[in-house]
Amino acid sequence: MSFEFTPQEQTRVKLAHLGGVQLDPIGHADLAVIAVLSSVYFVNFAAVAFLVRNRNYPPLKSKYPFLMAAIMISMFIYFLGDLVLKAHVHVRGRVLSNCMLFCVWMRIIFGAYMVSVLTTIRSYALFCIFLCNRAFRGKYACCAAAMATVLAIVFVIVTYTMPGAQTVRYVPLIEMCSMSYAYRAVVQGLLWLVWIINAAINFRLRNITSSFNESREMFVACAAVFTLLAFNTVILYTHPLYPTNMALRITETLCSHMIANFLWWFIMFRSMYNCAIHRDTYLAEWKDKLVRDGLQKQYQIARTDPFSVTVVSVASSNVAKLVSLPRGMVTDHDGFDARTSFSRHSMVSERTPHMRHVDDGLWRPESARQHTNPAFLFSPHSPPNPVEHSSSTSTVNDSTAPLTRYDFPLPPKSA
Template sequence: MVETNILFRRVPNADTAVQAAQQLKSTVDPIGQLDRITIYVGASLHAATLLLLIYAFFNRKYAPIRAKNILLTGLVLFAGIMVFVGDIATNGHVELVGVWSKCKVWCLWFRVFFAYTFSAAIGIRTYALYRVFVQHQPYRGFGFYVPIIGMFALVLAFCLTTQFISDEKTVKYVPELEFCTYVWAFRGACLGLLWVIWLVVFYFVFMIRNITSSFNERIESIVCCILALTIILFTTLMHTLHPEYPLNQSYRVANTFIDFCMCNVVIVVILGYPCFQCIFNRERYLEDWTAKLRADGLKKEYKVSTNTRSNTYPYAAMDDGDDEFQKSPAFWAARASSCQSIRTGTGWARMLNLQLAA
């Protein structure tokens, strides 16, 4: 049967394609069923993960979910979806004609820029933990936002500068083979900046290795870093050893699968457990989670205020350097029983604006 879907038709002249492939010392695998399956599986996984995020958004008042910072997690998923769209073009899963042949759009902005955005969003989560738990500084203010703004400014400057450089020196379209190829210098610069971003993330994960958190953020950060290290190594080796990998069906499919699997696994690691508990064990898990939060507060770096008149726990917060933090657990228990609010500045749960129902 002749494939009629324009997304999956390969139309270059066969003789021309063979000659071009010989010049690249490569072979050309036509777009086929495996490419179609890759797109469908990736789209389905992203759709399922999006449903998870939507559920979390509508249940964001549930404290264990709210603690996951839904907006930042949404940015991670959005960036991952954009990378997947970029992969469809840059990895050669569709016929690169018409709008699909705009290599700089798909490679630079969808593939590169949003890969940086994805990485930076995870980095912000880790940096927030470092700032609050290690530096005992607020999750806001000049000192918090300057590094984040600086990182995004660097990424944006890199992409904007590349946009105005000739395609011959960055990423170009090969019409004979209908695929996009990176120039070596640009390829190295993209991978180098990606490594720099993740090395910064690895540093902050190392710095928070000893914190105790009721939100499991440390474990989530470690899992994300392990996934990222695996994928970055794979991508670096792929671009180094097989720079024309989009012409090989096995290589391009593997590259795309690894990318969209990482995105979806990261979101599930962050939101999966609290959402599962919200569905099947809502009240019991909230009680256990709140009890653990309060216990951590008495033992480590949280403070929990209990207001019996309002029947709520307004917030649990970290030490912001005040003298009262050094007082004993008995002091805090007595103060909580008298319905007085614990003095705190800018702690972990205030950072998340938690409202913990009793």
């Protein structure tokens, strides 16, 4: 493929001029764009390989490595589709002139839409963890994947039911793929919808207490993408044949992919850099910060503070009630902790009206029934000193009066 002003390219420019289209020839500027972005994606794929190889490193694992790898692959597919739609290469031959393949399937569905929907799913995963206190797996992950798939299927059905002239078609005169105004509206509407959903999720995440600024990362992503979407929408309707203008097609391509790559690296750079350069030191700092902020559950990191709060359920004779207790009360010596494993609340059964007269099995969590070790760190016969073992994250006050707001049965006062 030549990027020189060959006789064949001169003929293409003249034919376009006769048809009333001012066409800038494909030249070295297009080659430079291809070379620069190809180099960027080469580095990106090396980073993805490093990410997947170190996917069990906790700071990287918390970033959803396979999801971020899929986003990068979709960005590259989007880049390949852009090369054809924006005429950075000569759109000739049976393969490259297949506009439905490159523009619809590669650039839109497996490119722009996939990047957008995977980023939204990542936001939804944070929503499940930080606001719903549920792991992003099982029905939550399946529901998100199903909704994304259904939306893509609807888009494909709309694409193939519309007349060919109203979607994407090949224009032999200028050797380019052309997208109709109606189909541009469908595509832009799909992308705007996905990112509005993403923004709504991140709005709900705005007040989460996060050690590593996940909400800030996604806010920056939404702000940058909305700016890019607005720019692309304006270009699509004010300059419908913008690929014929060298300055516009280069600007649009560079902006799209530089912003997309910036967002990916904005999320991943710190963890990947420290994994490569300061692996052990950063991991220790990362875990310490989680312990201070009380976010071990969200990041699935084993606790180092045995008196952090664990929520348990106390079943009275009338109604089950929730109580916040130090973790040491409901944890086996074998280290099993229902909170760090995303399990449901530990269950506690009250056998008598007076908590001080029950046996040691009172505080045994339901999840610990799977374990054979009967030893526990705490029993009602030997309660820990509330002052000595108080924790900054504890929700149980030392005085008796404020405990009434937790609505759980208290032992009667001694005569």
